[in-house]
Amino acid sequence: MTTAVRERRNGTANGNAKSNEPATNGNSDAGVQLAQAAPALLDLYTILSMVFGGCCVNVWAYEQLLNMNARIGSALTFSQVVFITLQSLPGFLVYHPTYRWLPVGLKPREVPLLRWGVQVVLLTTSVLLNNWAFAYKVPLTILIVFRSAGLPVSMMFGYLYGKRYSAVQVLSVLLVSFGVTLATVARPSSKSASSASVAEDISQYSVGISMLTASLVLTGIVGLLQERTYVKYGPCWKEGVFYTHFLSLPAFLFLARDVDQGLRSLSDDTGRETSALGSWLILALNLLSQLVCVSGVNRLSSQVSSVSTNIVLTTRKAISLLFSVWWFGNDWNAGLGAGAGMVFLGSFLFTIAGPRKEAKKAKTE
Numbered sequence: 001m002t003t004a005v006r007e008r009r010n011g012t013a014n015g016n017a018k019s020n021e022p023a024t025n026g027n028s029d030a031g032v033q034l035a036q037a038a039p040a041l042l043d044l045y046t047i048l049s050m051v052f053g054g055c056c057v058n059v060w061a062y063e064q065l066l067n068m069n070a071r072i073g074s075a076l077t078f079s080q081v082v083f084i085t086l087q088s089l090p091g092f093l094v095y096h097p098t099y100r101w102l103p104v105g106l107k108p109r110e111v112p113l114l115r116w117g118v119q120v121v122l123l124t125t126s127v128l129l130n131n132w133a134f135a136y137k138v139p140l141t142i143l144i145v146f147r148s149a150g151l152p153v154s155m156m157f158g159y160l161y162g163k164r165y166s167a168v169q170v171l172s173v174l175l176v177s178f179g180v181t182l183a184t185v186a187r188p189s190s191k192s193a194s195s196a197s198v199a200e201d202i203s204q205y206s207v208g209i210s211m212l213t214a215s216l217v218l219t220g221i222v223g224l225l226q227e228r229t230y231v232k233y234g235p236c237w238k239e240g241v242f243y244t245h246f247l248s249l250p251a252f253l254f255l256a257r258d259v260d261q262g263l264r265s266l267s268d269d270t271g272r273e274t275s276a277l278g279s280w281l282i283l284a285l286n287l288l289s290q291l292v293c294v295s296g297v298n299r300l301s302s303q304v305s306s307v308s309t310n311i312v313l314t315t316r317k318a319i320s321l322l323f324s325v326w327w328f329g330n331d332w333n334a335g336l337g338a339g340a341g342m343v344f345l346g347s348f349l350f351t352i353a354g355p356r357k358e359a360k361k362a363k364t365e
Helices: 003-013 026-068 073-092 113-136 140-147 151-160 167-185 195-233 237-246 249-253 256-267 276-303 306-328 334-364
Strands: 093-095 104-106
Touching (some): 026 306, 073 093, 073 249, 113 237, 140 195, 195 237, 276 306, 306 334
């Protein structure tokens, strides 16, 4: 209720006294509301640009690097870990002038180091398996479908820890599971290949799918551990991002040769259309766009509901899939399209079914 309306009512009650305040009308109120809403709308537009622009560019650069060298996975993971560690390190440094031998240290942690350590082992293994899968004849279209299919694993672990789901959510997960299976078996294959090469191709593809499946399960476990960590110690996700990357650096000592091979391949432009400088610029674009993508997702989740966030992310993954098929000319068929459609539709239905279940539960109580 506006001030002018309240004063008009008071004037009527006190002998119809007139107020010196100018009366406001609907048009001016609408103008004020629009002016107040403009910064929020602009901020939301910026966030959506970061999510769709940053994440889609990140997927494009990722596929460009994999097309240049299918075995660049370890080097790419190492580069991402180092970049995120260095980018987040300043926020965790403290100055100790009393310690001359080491004047700089890390802030006290909110979460025990052991808890972060367990997540580091699982998360690093999951990311490496995901990046290695491309070297085993798994196209990026299948990678994107698998990355969108975490619901069955999340539901399985949630059920083990006492969570219960509605019939719509269960059907949604079954739809996602069937969609992943259909997309996996419907992968296009070369018609001109010999039977021996087809058999070898299927064998490698099976190894790649096994890697993606294991990565999916490990990611589900990490998600559950993170959820329990934040419930117990509070929403310290920035600390989680820093330590899960910082503590994973020693693991790459065992992959030093693989990392070195991947980084050297960027400088070797023999038989490639992209120059050495262009290859390094694409790697830099991948790292920067990942930062923009992650920042956009975090800002989005802080301003809108989890339902809206999941819908935006599901839409973004679908756009990335379509863009990959269009830009890189990846093989496509009806089975792969139907499977991907089932995955995205199931994810959407699961997302909107959650709040309805909570609303019904609140009414019964």
